[in-house]
Amino acid sequence: MLAGGGLMISFSGLGKLVSSENIDLKNVADEWNEITGYIKITPDNIIKILNPNPEFGQNVMTSLPMIVAEELDVDWKKVIVEMGPHDNVKLGPQFTGGSNSVRMYWKPLREAGAAARQMLRDAAAQTWSVPVDEVTTKAGLLYHEKSGKSGTYGEFASKAAANPIPKGIKLKDVKSFNVVGSSSRNVEGSKIVTGKPLFGIDSKVDGMLIAMIEHPPAFGKKLKSFDASETLKMPGIKDVFTIKLYEDGFEQGGFDTRTFNDLLVVVGNTTWEVMSARKKLKVTWEQITESKETVAGFRGKTEVVIPAELETTSAQLAKMVEFAKKPAQQLRRDGDPETAFAKAAQVLERTYTAPFLAHNCMEPMNFFAHVTDEKALFIGPHQAPGWIEPTLSKVLNMPADKIEIQMTRMGGGFGLRAYGHYMTEAALISRKMKAPIKLVYSREDDMTYGIYRPMYTATYRAALDANKNLIAFHVKGGGIPEHPIHANRFPAGAVDNYLAEGWAIPSNITIGAFRAPRSNFNAAAEQSFLDELAETMGKDPIDLRLELLKRAKENPVGKNNEYDADRYAGVLKFVREKSGWNNSESKKYSRGVAAYFCHNSYAAHVVDVVKKDGQPYVEQVFSAIDCGVVINPDAAVNMVQGAVVDGIGNALYGGLTHKDGAPEQNNFNRYRMIRHKEAPKKIDVSFVKSDTDPTGLGEPPFPPVFAAVANALYKATGKRYYDQPFGKHVEINSPRM
Amino acid sequence: MATINLNINGKSQVVDVDPKTPLLWVLREHLNLVGTKYGCGIAQCGACTVHLEGNAVRSCSVPVSTVSNKKITTIEGLSENGDHPVQKAWLEHDVSQCGYCQTGQIMSAVALLKSNPAPTDAQIETAMSGNICRCGTYLRIKDAIRSVNTQR
Ligand code: FES
Numbered sequence: 001m002l003a004g005g006g007l008m009i010s011f012s013g014l015g016k017l018v019s020s021e022n023i024d025l026k027n028v029a030d031e032w033n034e035i036t037g038y039i040k041i042t043p044d045n046i047i048k049i050l051n052p053n054p055e056f057g058q059n060v061m062t063s064l065p066m067i068v069a070e071e072l073d074v075d076w077k078k079v080i081v082e083m084g085p086h087d088n089v090k091l092g093p094q095f096t097g098g099s100n101s102v103r104m105y106w107k108p109l110r111e112a113g114a115a116a117r118q119m120l121r122d123a124a125a126q127t128w129s130v131p132v133d134e135v136t137t138k139a140g141l142l143y144h145e146k147s148g149k150s151g152t153y154g155e156f157a158s159k160a161a162a163n164p165i166p167k168g169i170k171l172k173d174v175k176s177f178n179v180v181g182s183s184s185r186n187v188e189g190s191k192i193v194t195g196k197p198l199f200g201i202d203s204k205v206d207g208m209l210i211a212m213i214e215h216p217p218a219f220g221k222k223l224k225s226f227d228a229s230e231t232l233k234m235p236g237i238k239d240v241f242t243i244k245l246y247e248d249g250f251e252q253g254g255f256d257t258r259t260f261n262d263l264l265v266v267v268g269n270t271t272w273e274v275m276s277a278r279k280k281l282k283v284t285w286e287q288i289t290e291s292k293e294t295v296a297g298f299r300g301k302t303e304v305v306i307p308a309e310l311e312t313t314s315a316q317l318a319k320m321v322e323f324a325k326k327p328a329q330q331l332r333r334d335g336d337p338e339t340a341f342a343k344a345a346q347v348l349e350r351t352y353t354a355p356f357l358a359h360n361c362m363e364p365m366n367f368f369a370h371v372t373d374e375k376a377l378f379i380g381p382h383q384a385p386g387w388i389e390p391t392l393s394k395v396l397n398m399p400a401d402k403i404e405i406q407m408t409r410m411g412g413g414f415g416l417r418a419y420g421h422y423m424t425e426a427a428l429i430s431r432k433m434k435a436p437i438k439l440v441y442s443r444e445d446d447m448t449y450g451i452y453r454p455m456y457t458a459t460y461r462a463a464l465d466a467n468k469n470l471i472a473f474h475v476k477g478g479g480i481p482e483h484p485i486h487a488n489r490f491p492a493g494a495v496d497n498y499l500a501e502g503w504a505i506p507s508n509i510t511i512g513a514f515r516a517p518r519s520n521f522n523a524a525a526e527q528s529f530l531d532e533l534a535e536t537m538g539k540d541p542i543d544l545r546l547e548l549l550k551r552a553k554e555n556p557v558g559k560n561n562e563y564d565a566d567r568y569a570g571v572l573k574f575v576r577e578k579s580g581w582n583n584s585e586s587k588k589y590s591r592g593v594a595a596y597f598c599h600n601s602y603a604a605h606v607v608d609v610v611k612k613d614g615q616p617y618v619e620q621v622f623s624a625i626d627c628g629v630v631i632n633p634d635a636a637v638n639m640v641q642g643a644v645v646d647g648i649g650n651a652l653y654g655g656l657t658h659k660d661g662a663p664e665q666n667n668f669n670r671y672r673m674i675r676h677k678e679a680p681k682k683i684d685v686s687f688v689k690s691d692t693d694p695t696g697l698g699e700p701p702f703p704p705v706f707a708a709v710a711n712a713l714y715k716a717t718g719k720r721y722y723d724q725p726f727g728k729h730v731e732i733n734s735p736r737m
Numbered sequence: 738m739a740t741i742n743l744n745i746n747g748k749s750q751v752v753d754v755d756p757k758t759p760l761l762w763v764l765r766e767h768l769n770l771v772g773t774k775y776g777c778g779i780a781q782c783g784a785c786t787v788h789l790e791g792n793a794v795r796s797c798s799v800p801v802s803t804v805s806n807k808k809i810t811t812i813e814g815l816s817e818n819g820d821h822p823v824q825k826a827w828l829e830h831d832v833s834q835c836g837y838c839q840t841g842q843i844m845s846a847v848a849l850l851k852s853n854p855a856p857t858d859a860q861i862e863t864a865m866s867g868n869i870c871r872c873g874t875y876l877r878i879k880d881a882i883r884s885v886n887t888q889r
């Protein structure tokens with residue numbers, strides 16, 4: 001895992017942002033002894049911890065170094081945090097996504113902290129000629145009680161750094177933690193509130209040019225010809241040219257999403273000049289012809305059909321209805337669902353739909369690139385530099401060790417920044433211009449480029465016998481261009497006869513990961529369906545889920561059930577208690593509940609709707625989460641509150657529609673985002689106390705929000721909500737200012 | 738191109754730009770004051786909020802020629818050491834997630850508190866609804882603004 005020790009030359013650059021709020025670095029000796037890849041200590045005992053993983057608001061800049069500090073045994077307030085370089089050998093996978101940061105770094109970071117502490121103790125023991133077992137530590141200091149000797153980590157850092165990194169050091173007992181589990185403020189808080197240049201879009205070097213890209217105005221179109229003569233006459237404009245993102249026959253990796261391959265580039269001195277000059281371009285676009293692409297993803301190579309059609313939302317919806325009737329791929333089968341449905345006394349069947357969603361990160365896509373014949377430097381916001389580096393290497397025909405990627409703080413990611421087209425584009429533009437460039441997407445470029453959350457639908461059916469017992473469950477889900485179904489999740493395992501099926505319609509509209517991919521739709525549909533099913537069965541919606549979970553635990557049906565029924569039931573019981581589910585206070589509200597399991601964590605919400613100015617409004621939410629050990633509790637609460645607000649916003653207002661291939665929303669005047677006054681007044685977040693290794697947090701609270709909102713809206717209005725966004729069916733005023 | 742005199746954070750600055758250039762881009766690219774953010778360019782998101790004669794304006798939609806010699810304050814000029822009461826409240830409530838929207842949020846909050854030192858929740862909600870936060874930090878923003886109000 002870790003490279004050897006030794007003295008390390010400190011690096012500089014935009015991506016490396018020292019983060020201590022407490023230490024005046026002016027007086028610090030620039031001699032950093034590297035002890036494991038993550039820790040550096042000066043002779044004056046200044047301790048620096050590198051955050052390995054890209055930061056996009058999930059607060060890993062703070063939480064990951066806290067894990068190191070815990071095992072290293074240092075005073076957190078005296079630690080400097082710095083964004084690490086891109087170095088997968090030294091610093092691990094360096095990938096933000098799938099709610100994985102804490103999960104995948106939990107063990108390596110604890111081991112690094114513990115190994116470094118051991119190395120420091122060894123160094124002190126050697127110097128003092130005492131047995132190492134007698135050397136203790138406390139908050140960055142070393143002690144030998146018998147002889148009364150003591151010293152700082154800094155005094156022994158250079159000696160410790162020269163030794164090899166030990167393996168298998170005993171880790172602390174979770175119960176003895178004092179850094180992990182106590183709330184710490186965001187280490188970059190001061191920089192954020194004072195407007196320091198933290199983000200990729202803030203990058204600037206001497207001689208840097210600004211590039212923007214004119215992409216086709218519709219999916220299914222491509223560049224035919226252009227006339228840039230007027231554009232080139234505009235002030236500050238350097239060049240207008242086309243680039244081909246990938247050469248013919250290029251085999252795409254799973255994150256090389258290419259929406260548009262032939263791009264028209266305008267380069268100039270400043271963003272405003274380029275924006276203005278773009279308006280003078282005269283471009284002719286033409287319809288594409290159907291093609292096939294081979295994509296090499298995590299699950300091997302797949303052939304993808306790219307149809308030529310110019311898609312329109314109403315036609316897409318009609319096509320989904322038609323496809324839903326056709327035979328689909330079977331994803332899981334338990335028992336004999338057909339027979340059970342045939343003999344059912346009652347069948348409940350409901351269909352749910354959801355639109356494409358744009359990520360709308362507040363910082364639009366951008367990247368700095370400086371490519372020369374010898375090397376390539378990239379600075380900017382990306383969730384997984386290690387995934388895009390091989391692509392850059394191929395496209396630039398340059399070995400990976402000549403490519404440096406500096407990771408800046410991201411103004412949001414939500415999955416979109418795991419894709420790398422804008423880095424490839426920036427690389428090609430810089431090489432062509434023989435200059436450092438910053439590629440900037442306007443908001444309109446960002447929103448109309450694609451890589452959306454797919455458009456989905458699912459039909460759920462439940463069979464009841466004459467006594468209203470659930471005897472069979474069937475879900476058939478599809479989408480454009482993928483289906484959403486997680487076949488082995490609840491209520492799979494809890495029903496004797498179960499069938500899950502999926503189908504997909506190819507499209508030229510590109511899609512990508514969006515906060516809890518697929519789960520964000522499944523939870524919305526399935527948890528609304530369970531609510532209606534409970535009502536049909538004459539049961540309380542929490543009780544019905546708990547009964548099913550009891551069955552799944554005691555006598556599980558089928559194999560590969562992904563969830564732990566006890567932990568799932570745990571968050572439901574917890575939220576029932578915290579919200580006072582059926583108490584008299586709750587009668588003031590129209591209440592909805594939903595729960596979901598994803599990214600190895602469990603989340604349940606109770607949403608309370610009231611009427612405000614005659615319209616339904618989510619006034620308060622209770623959330624119960626089981627994500628194992630919580631690293632930084634107050635920041636974790638912030639994350640859950642944010643996921644709830646984001647969920648309400650997307651459930652009520654989110655959606656991107658198309659007409660003849662062109663997105664009908666291209667900025668926030670038409671794409672409605674949740675605003676301050678639409679956010680709940682209170683979001684009460686509780687975490688299940690747990691010693692279990694941490695699991696995901698950024699995504700799991702998000703999916704069940706949609707259904708809890710739908711179920712509460714039903715109580716408020718008497719209508720069930722099947723089609724997202726719900727705001728188009730409820731009368732909700734535009735509050736824009 | 739035109740020469741325009743600006744008064745930014747108490748300092749006189751001269752820029753030579755197209756007079757139609759939005760103040761946002763002059764701040765970010767000509768004066769290297771990058772704390773003011775670009776989010777939408779059409780006065781819909783509030784990321785670019787600055788103070789013009791003490792009032793919150795969306796700098797993406799203010800042509801630079803219209804503000805010559807008027808008093809402009811950006812996040813960089815709000816306080817010497819990041820210790821404006823609103824900035825401190827933001828840190829105390831650990832408001833930020835990604836942080837991209839927060840300078841705009843703070844500038845809107847400061848302008849609100851200047852005109853109305855003790856806003857009601859409804860007044861906070863209205864005044865802050867022009868600033869989008871995709872990360873969903875609205876509750877903490879409100880708490881931070883309330884705490885400044887009660888500290889006075
Ligand atoms: S960038 Fe000015 S309001 Fe969005």
Ligand code: FES
Nearest residue numbers: 835836870871872
């Ligand atoms: S903190 Fe990320 S957009 Fe507000």
